[in-house]
Amino acid sequence: MTMTGSAIERRKFPAPFENYELGDPFDEMFHASGAPRQHYQEIYDFLLDLPADELKLHKQAADQTFLHQGITFTVYGRDEGTERIIPHDLLPRIITAQEWGKVESGLEQRIHALNLFLKDIYHEGKILSDGVVPRDIIYSCKHFRREMRGVHVPKGNYLTVVGTDLIRRPDGEFVVLEDNLRVPSGVSYMLTSRQVLKRIFPKLYQACGVRPIDHYGQALLATLRNLSPEGRPEPTVVLLSPGVYNSAYFEHSFLARQMGIQLVEGRDLVVHDNIVYMRTTSGLRRVDVIYRRIDDDFIDPLSFRRDSILGVPGLFNAYRTGNVTLANAIGTGVADDKALYAYVPKIIKYYLGQDAILENVETFLASEPTEQKHILANLDKFVVKAVGESGGYGMLIGPHSTKEQQEEFGKKIIEDPRNYIAQPTISLSTAPCFVEGGNIEPRHIDLRPYILYQGEKSVIVPGGLTRVALRKGSLVVNSSQGGGSKDTWVLN
Amino acid sequence: MFYSIRHVTRFQYSTPVSESVMEVRMRPRSELLQQCLKFELHVTPRARVQFYRDYLGNTVHYFDVPGHHNRLALIAEAVVEVEEPEDIPEAVPMAAWETIDEMWASGELYEFQMPSHFAQPSAELDKLVKELGVDRRENPLTLLRRLNQKMYSAFEYAPKSTRVDSPIDEALINRKGVCQDFSHIMIAIVRGLKIPCRYVSGYVFPRPEEEKRATPLATHSWIEAWIPGIGPNQQGLWVGFDPTSNCVCGDRHIRAAIGRDYADVPPTKGVFKGRATSELTVAVRVLPTNAPADDREELVLVPSSNSGSSPVADHHWEEMQQQQQQQ
Structure with missing residues (x-):
C-alpha cells in the first residue's frame, strides 16, 4: 500500500504541512479535498501560526519531561540497552463527541458479550452445544484453562481491565482489530502523554474543550475494590508485577502509585490456610484483591507452571474458594484468541440479541x-x-x-x-505527526481505549492510547516494534 | 466388596524447607458402583487440610506448612465399597465406530480425545501400533479387549525401569515399564483410534494370579475408554481396561481420580521453599474388610522414583519476567 498513486491529485499545503500527502487511507485531519476537518480547525490554525522553530522546542521539552519522569519501556532481543523512553508524537489526535459515543457504546456491548461468553464456556457451555462456536477453537486454545471450569468468580466478572484495538477504515468507520483481555498494557502512556501535552499546549488544550482522563486511576481502584470478597468491606488491593525486568514495569509502578496501593511481586505474597497475605515490615497483612500483571501460566506453581518462581504457591486454591479476587480472572485469554475473534459478532448476537455496533475486520x-x-x-x-x-x-x-x-x-x-x-491489509487511518526535520507528515495510527468492565455498564475514559507507526508508510504500531504514542483528545 | 486402604507418604528433605504447599488426590471417588464411606488425611507437621472437587468430580485435598520442617508425612485412610459391575459384553456392533466419529466431531470429550502431556503420538508408538495390528477392522470393544491383552504380552513389568516423568518412548523402546507407562501408551493408542480415553489413578486388590504385576502394596493406574451403545439406556459407558494386569476392571479396582494422564492426577503435588533435595517414600495397603484399617500396624515404606530437587534457580528469573506477555 502506498500513500500516493490514488485518483486524488496531490495538493500543496502551506508550511509546516508542505510534505503532507493524502492517499487512500482516511486522514484524521483533512478531508479528501484537502480542507481541514472542522474538529481539527483549531489546531490547524494554531500550527500555521506557530513560528518555524517553535515545534522543535516543544518536542525537546516533551522529550525531556518523559525522560525525567522515567516513562520508559523495555525492548527484548536488542543489544543497545533495553530501557528506552516511549517514542511519542507531539500532536494530539482528535475524536468528536459523536464518534466517541458510538465507540463507547460499541465497546460496552462487545465486552459485556465477551464476559458472558467466558462465563458460559467455563460453566454450561451453551454456546458450544448450540454450535455457534466450534468446541475445538476453545479447547485447543492455549489460553483455555480447564482448571477454571466450574469455578465461580466474584460477580461473574471475568473481565476487569480490557484494551481493545480499533482502527479506522478508509470510509471513516472505527472497526475492531483485536481485543486484549488478559493483561492489556499502555494505559500509563495514555495518562502521561496527557500530563505532558497539557503542559506543552495549555492554551490549545483549553480552547479545544477536551474531556479529562485523569480519573482513570481512581476509577480502576474503585472497580477493583468492588470485586472484594464477601465480608471484606475495606479490601486491601495490590498490584502483582512480574518484576523490574518486565517490559511494562514502569506502568506497574505508575499505576500502583496512582491508586495508592502496594506494588508486589510473587515473593512478597504468601498463602496460609487458603488466605493470601502480603509480607510487610509489620508482619503479614491480608490481601483481598490482586490486580495481576502476570500471565495465567506463572501465577501459581502448584496449579500451573511448576517451574514458575514469579507466582504464589496456593494462590489459585485461595482464589477458587473466593478468599481473594484476581483481576482479570484466570483463563480470559480464550476470548481474545485471534481465531475466536472471527466469531465475536455471532457471540454478541447470541448473548445480547443485538448486532455488533462496532464491526470486525x-x-x-x-x-x-x-x-x-x-x-x-x-x-x-x-x-x-x-x-x-x-x-x-x-x-x-x-x-x-x-x-x-x-x-x-x-x-x-x-x-x-x-x-x-x-x-x-487495511490502510490504517493517518494523522499528522511532527517528524524529524520540523515538518508535519501523515503517519498511520490505531486506537486502544481502556475499558473498566463492571457488569452491564463499563467505565471507559474518553479516548485511550493512540499508537502511531512512526516510520513512514509503516503499519506496525506496537511499541515493541518501533511504534509510538499520541495523546488522544475526545471533545466535549 | 469393602476395602480398607492405608496410604502413607513421607518426604524427607536434605535441609530444612519452609512454606510447603501441597495438593493430594487420594480420596476414592463416590459415584455409581463405588462409594467412599470414610476418608481421613493426617498431615505431620500439623496443617489445616481443606478440599475442593474439580469439574471431573475428583476430590482434591490441600494444605500448607509455613514453618521450617525436615520431613512431611501424610497418612490417608479410606474405607470403600465397590459393587461388582454387570458384565461388559464381548463386542458391540461395528456401527459403534460411527458414534465414535460423531463424538469426535462434536468435540464434547475433546480433552480425552487429544494428545496430552504424557500420552503423545511418536514414531515409536507408530511402530508398536503396527506390530500389534491395531486398526478399525474390529468393533471398538473387541479391539480394546485384544489391545489390552496384547499390551500385557508386549511389555515386561519392571519396577523402577522408568521414572515418574519419563516420556512413553522410554518404555516403548525398552518394552518394559510400570503401570503408568502402560496406561499412557494405551491411552495414546486408543485416542489415535479417535476413541475417548482417560487415565485413572487408584488402588487395586488383585486376584492372586495377577499379583506379580499389580499389587495391593502400591498405587495403581489404568485407563478408561468410552464405548458407545452399552450401559444404562445404551448411552455409552466408560469401560476400564488394566493393561498391567490384563483385565477389564471390576470390583477389584478402586478409582481415586481421573484425568487426561498422570500429570493431571498425581497422588501428591507440591512446592516448597528452600534449596533441598527431597526423598519420597510411599507405602500402600489395600485389604478386603468390613471395618476401617488397623492403625497400629506399621507399613514398610519404599523409596519412590518421584524424588527430586526443587526447581528453583535464580537465573530463570529474569527470563520468566520477560516471558510475561503484556498485551
Missing part, C-alpha cells in the same frame, strides 16, 4: 481448509498473524514482505493451521 481462519487455500494464494496481500502472540510478534505483512518470508509463513501455516489467521 474480515478474517480468514487457516484451520478452515477452504479459507486456508485462499490465504496461501494471497500471502502477498494479507496480514497473517499467529493467534497466540501479541505485541506484533509472529506477524507477516504481505505487501511489505519478501518472497522468502511469504514462503516461510506458508510452511508454518500448513504445519500448524490452528495457529494462524489472515486479514486483508
Whole structure:
C-alpha cells in the first residue's frame, strides 16, 4: 500500500504541512479535498501560526519531561540497552463527541458479550452445544484453562481491565482489530502523554474543550475494590508485577502509585490456610484483591507452571474458594484468541440479541481448509498473524514482505493451521505527526481505549492510547516494534 | 466388596524447607458402583487440610506448612465399597465406530480425545501400533479387549525401569515399564483410534494370579475408554481396561481420580521453599474388610522414583519476567 498513486491529485499545503500527502487511507485531519476537518480547525490554525522553530522546542521539552519522569519501556532481543523512553508524537489526535459515543457504546456491548461468553464456556457451555462456536477453537486454545471450569468468580466478572484495538477504515468507520483481555498494557502512556501535552499546549488544550482522563486511576481502584470478597468491606488491593525486568514495569509502578496501593511481586505474597497475605515490615497483612500483571501460566506453581518462581504457591486454591479476587480472572485469554475473534459478532448476537455496533475486520481462519487455500494464494496481500502472540510478534505483512518470508509463513501455516489467521491489509487511518526535520507528515495510527468492565455498564475514559507507526508508510504500531504514542483528545 | 486402604507418604528433605504447599488426590471417588464411606488425611507437621472437587468430580485435598520442617508425612485412610459391575459384553456392533466419529466431531470429550502431556503420538508408538495390528477392522470393544491383552504380552513389568516423568518412548523402546507407562501408551493408542480415553489413578486388590504385576502394596493406574451403545439406556459407558494386569476392571479396582494422564492426577503435588533435595517414600495397603484399617500396624515404606530437587534457580528469573506477555 502506498500513500500516493490514488485518483486524488496531490495538493500543496502551506508550511509546516508542505510534505503532507493524502492517499487512500482516511486522514484524521483533512478531508479528501484537502480542507481541514472542522474538529481539527483549531489546531490547524494554531500550527500555521506557530513560528518555524517553535515545534522543535516543544518536542525537546516533551522529550525531556518523559525522560525525567522515567516513562520508559523495555525492548527484548536488542543489544543497545533495553530501557528506552516511549517514542511519542507531539500532536494530539482528535475524536468528536459523536464518534466517541458510538465507540463507547460499541465497546460496552462487545465486552459485556465477551464476559458472558467466558462465563458460559467455563460453566454450561451453551454456546458450544448450540454450535455457534466450534468446541475445538476453545479447547485447543492455549489460553483455555480447564482448571477454571466450574469455578465461580466474584460477580461473574471475568473481565476487569480490557484494551481493545480499533482502527479506522478508509470510509471513516472505527472497526475492531483485536481485543486484549488478559493483561492489556499502555494505559500509563495514555495518562502521561496527557500530563505532558497539557503542559506543552495549555492554551490549545483549553480552547479545544477536551474531556479529562485523569480519573482513570481512581476509577480502576474503585472497580477493583468492588470485586472484594464477601465480608471484606475495606479490601486491601495490590498490584502483582512480574518484576523490574518486565517490559511494562514502569506502568506497574505508575499505576500502583496512582491508586495508592502496594506494588508486589510473587515473593512478597504468601498463602496460609487458603488466605493470601502480603509480607510487610509489620508482619503479614491480608490481601483481598490482586490486580495481576502476570500471565495465567506463572501465577501459581502448584496449579500451573511448576517451574514458575514469579507466582504464589496456593494462590489459585485461595482464589477458587473466593478468599481473594484476581483481576482479570484466570483463563480470559480464550476470548481474545485471534481465531475466536472471527466469531465475536455471532457471540454478541447470541448473548445480547443485538448486532455488533462496532464491526470486525474480515478474517480468514487457516484451520478452515477452504479459507486456508485462499490465504496461501494471497500471502502477498494479507496480514497473517499467529493467534497466540501479541505485541506484533509472529506477524507477516504481505505487501511489505519478501518472497522468502511469504514462503516461510506458508510452511508454518500448513504445519500448524490452528495457529494462524489472515486479514486483508487495511490502510490504517493517518494523522499528522511532527517528524524529524520540523515538518508535519501523515503517519498511520490505531486506537486502544481502556475499558473498566463492571457488569452491564463499563467505565471507559474518553479516548485511550493512540499508537502511531512512526516510520513512514509503516503499519506496525506496537511499541515493541518501533511504534509510538499520541495523546488522544475526545471533545466535549 | 469393602476395602480398607492405608496410604502413607513421607518426604524427607536434605535441609530444612519452609512454606510447603501441597495438593493430594487420594480420596476414592463416590459415584455409581463405588462409594467412599470414610476418608481421613493426617498431615505431620500439623496443617489445616481443606478440599475442593474439580469439574471431573475428583476430590482434591490441600494444605500448607509455613514453618521450617525436615520431613512431611501424610497418612490417608479410606474405607470403600465397590459393587461388582454387570458384565461388559464381548463386542458391540461395528456401527459403534460411527458414534465414535460423531463424538469426535462434536468435540464434547475433546480433552480425552487429544494428545496430552504424557500420552503423545511418536514414531515409536507408530511402530508398536503396527506390530500389534491395531486398526478399525474390529468393533471398538473387541479391539480394546485384544489391545489390552496384547499390551500385557508386549511389555515386561519392571519396577523402577522408568521414572515418574519419563516420556512413553522410554518404555516403548525398552518394552518394559510400570503401570503408568502402560496406561499412557494405551491411552495414546486408543485416542489415535479417535476413541475417548482417560487415565485413572487408584488402588487395586488383585486376584492372586495377577499379583506379580499389580499389587495391593502400591498405587495403581489404568485407563478408561468410552464405548458407545452399552450401559444404562445404551448411552455409552466408560469401560476400564488394566493393561498391567490384563483385565477389564471390576470390583477389584478402586478409582481415586481421573484425568487426561498422570500429570493431571498425581497422588501428591507440591512446592516448597528452600534449596533441598527431597526423598519420597510411599507405602500402600489395600485389604478386603468390613471395618476401617488397623492403625497400629506399621507399613514398610519404599523409596519412590518421584524424588527430586526443587526447581528453583535464580537465573530463570529474569527470563520468566520477560516471558510475561503484556498485551
